[in-house]
Amino acid sequence: MTTSLATGPRQANFLELSPDPSFGAREQRARRDAVEAIGLWRLCWTLAWLDIRLRYRGSMLGPFWLTLSTAVMIGSMGVVYAFLFHMSLREYLPFLALSLVLWGYLGTLVGDACATFTAVEGSIRSVRMPFVLHAARVVVRNILVLAHNIVVIVAVYALLHVWPGLRMVLALPGLGLWLLDSFAVCLLLGPLCARFRDIPPIVGSIMQMAFFVSGVIWKPSQLGGHEWLLAFNPFFSILEVVRAPLLGEFPSHLVWISAFAYSLALLGASWLFFLRVRGRVAFWV
Amino acid sequence: MRSLQDAAVEVEHLSVDFPLYHSNARSLKRVVFGTVTGRVAADARQRVVVQALRDVSFALRPGDRLGLIGGNGAGKTTLLRSLAGIYEPQAGNVRIHGSLNALLDPNQGMNIDLTGRENIVLRGLYEGLSRPEIRCLEEDVSAFAELGEFLDLPVRMYSSGMSVRLGFAMATAIRPQVLLMDEWFLAGDAVFMEKARSRLESMVRGADILVLSSHVLEVVQNWCTRVLWLDQGRVRADGPAAEVMEAYLGHPLLPAGALPGKGLEPL
Numbered sequence: 247m248t249t250s251l252a253t254g255p256r257q258a259n260f261l262e263l264s265p266d267p268s269f270g271a272r273e274q275r276a277r278r279d280a281v282e283a284i285g286l287w288r289l290c291w292t293l294a295w296l297d298i299r300l301r302y303r304g305s306m307l308g309p310f311w312l313t314l315s316t317a318v319m320i321g322s323m324g325v326v327y328a329f330l331f332h333m334s335l336r337e338y339l340p341f342l343a344l345s346l347v348l349w350g351y352l353g354t355l356v357g358d359a360c361a362t363f364t365a366v367e368g369s370i371r372s373v374r375m376p377f378v379l380h381a382a383r384v385v386v387r388n389i390l391v392l393a394h395n396i397v398v399i400v401a402v403y404a405l406l407h408v409w410p411g412l413r414m415v416l417a418l419p420g421l422g423l424w425l426l427d428s429f430a431v432c433l434l435l436g437p438l439c440a441r442f443r444d445i446p447p448i449v450g451s452i453m454q455m456a457f458f459v460s461g462v463i464w465k466p467s468q469l470g471g472h473e474w475l476l477a478f479n480p481f482f483s484i485l486e487v488v489r490a491p492l493l494g495e496f497p498s499h500l501v502w503i504s505a506f507a508y509s510l511a512l513l514g515a516s517w518l519f520f521l522r523v524r525g526r527v528a529f530w531v
Numbered sequence: 532m533r534s535l536q537d538a539a540v541e542v543e544h545l546s547v548d549f550p551l552y553h554s555n556a557r558s559l560k561r562v563v564f565g566t567v568t569g570r571v572a573a574d575a576r577q578r579v580v581v582q583a584l585r586d587v588s589f590a591l592r593p594g595d596r597l598g599l600i601g602g603n604g605a606g607k608t609t610l611l612r613s614l615a616g617i618y619e620p621q622a623g624n625v626r627i628h629g630s631l632n633a634l635l636d637p638n639q640g641m642n643i644d645l646t647g648r649e650n651i652v653l654r655g656l657y658e659g660l661s662r663p664e665i666r667c668l669e670e671d672v673s674a675f676a677e678l679g680e681f682l683d684l685p686v687r688m689y690s691s692g693m694s695v696r697l698g699f700a701m702a703t704a705i706r707p708q709v710l711l712m713d714e715w716f717l718a719g720d721a722v723f724m725e726k727a728r729s730r731l732e733s734m735v736r737g738a739d740i741l742v743l744s745s746h747v748l749e750v751v752q753n754w755c756t757r758v759l760w761l762d763q764g765r766v767r768a769d770g771p772a773a774e775v776m777e778a779y780l781g782h783p784l785l786p787a788g789a790l791p792g793k794g795l796e797p798l
Contacts, residue, residue: 261627263613265620289656296653300644369640373633373657374616441552525619529550 276521283378294386312394343402347395349462355388360446362436367531381432410494420487434516437523440530456481480508538629538708538739540591545623551579583609585764591740598755599744605761607744611711629708643687675700710738714745
């Protein structure tokens with residue numbers, strides 16, 4: 247005899263699929279996709295958490311290997327670059343710790359975003375699931391990694407007796423922006439990389455280049471009078487809008503405005519792209 | 532409220548194309564350089580497309596048991612995936628009223644690196660079950676699949692028989708109004724089929740609408756009241772089971788009892 251379980255409440259009581267290509271219909275389908283994904287937040291959370299657990303299954307430290315390896319990297323790079331840049335550790339190390347941890351999030355997220363759908367092709371082809379859920383899984387997974395790495399920043403601040411002060415709360419709007427941007431990157435790069443398999447390596451090399459030109463390991467002030475040029479680099483603006491407040495600094499107006507402008511452009515482009523290709527992703531993976 | 536709602540499946544002029552991205556056509560180079568030299572239109576037209584389904588229409592009401600027959604590549608699995616909402620149509624409409632469960636893939640998107648128990652929990656969360664309901668699901672699945680301590684080991688350590696049992700138990704634990712079933716679920720070995728039969732039959736009986744794709748004609752004959760014969764993505768015939776199957780086979784059917792094979796009871 248089978249179980250007493252009745253029908254699962256999640257399953258759509260009414261499913262209508264039509265190829266109506268009008269903008270309104272596409273938008274409505276994409277919005278419904280997003281709403282369904284929100285309804286499945288417990289699944290999303292569990293998937294993201296299991297992704298991390300799986301990576302470290304059987305290891306003693308578990309996800310805290312992330313913390314440890316970040317700490318080792320920051321410690322060694324901090325000593326070398328503080329010497330190269332003629333700065334004191336007290337001045338340079340908090341900056342580097344924060345930069346590397348934040349960039350670690352951005353870089354990994356963009357890399358993972360490329361595999362948003364190709365990594366789960368099996369489940370895309372066997373069950374109907376909102377596509378936004380796969381994006382959310384990537385975002386949540388990377389936020390969990392970031393949370394493990396924040397420990398390093400706190401440790402560095404405590405060791406060096408640095409306290410950024412109440413300006414820290416100014417990072418909150420920036421973090422909100424990051425959250426939206428993260429979804430946008432997944433919904434843009436996910437389908438694009440499923441369709442064109444050349445994109446992930448291109449993205450990888452762009453991110454590597456961005457790491458060096460976006461003031462992650464060097465301080466923007468080291469550019470002297472040319473600091474304003476950095477606002478033309480979207481990676482810098484988006485990094486700085488969160489980093490500066492956490493260092494107790496106030497981001498310049500140029501940084502605020504450019505970060506919001508770049509994010510708005512990214513969000514718009516990615517939503518338009520996603521609602522255009524959402525129905526095709528299952529054929530591409 | 533759901534129980535008051537009548538299940539229904541409506542398919543109108545459904546067409547599904549599979550773009551075949553040749554290793555070259557798929558690359559960015561083709562598109563970028565195609566644009567540069569102004570060959571995009573030609574490229575777009577030259578894109579190889581497999582017409583998996585063409586102008587398929589039918590409607591099912593509660594009580595209908597539809598069998599899909601046809602050779603390999605006739606579009607049976609694509610039709611099931613379209614009904615499940617996995618492939619969105621390029622033309623035509625698909626409407627499903629009522630809860631739906633699709634038994635398409637033995638693994639149902641199982642993650643083989645996770646333990647059996649974790650896979651069951653994920654399945655339960657996907658179905659939107661509450662914590663106690665998930666515990667019920669766990670008990671039910673582990674009782675049927677007889678995995679014992681293996682339930683807490685990664686699925687990749689399972690023998691093939693164990694993972695089939697787990698996949699089958701999970702897929703059949705939740706009873707839908709509309710049940711879509713691919714032939715895989717009838718393809719187990721004899722011992723497994725013996726065990727699976729009553730569970731599957733009660734699930735099929737509990738569903739308002741069944742759509743079954745199978746090569747095994749006696750299964751279709753025993754379980755289906757109506758048969759849709761697909762041929763190269765088109766509906767070749769649609770009607771009462773015996774009639775269509777005789778046309779498909781080209782000779783009269785033997786009485787159900789005379790058939791050897793799976794020994795599935797008529798419903």
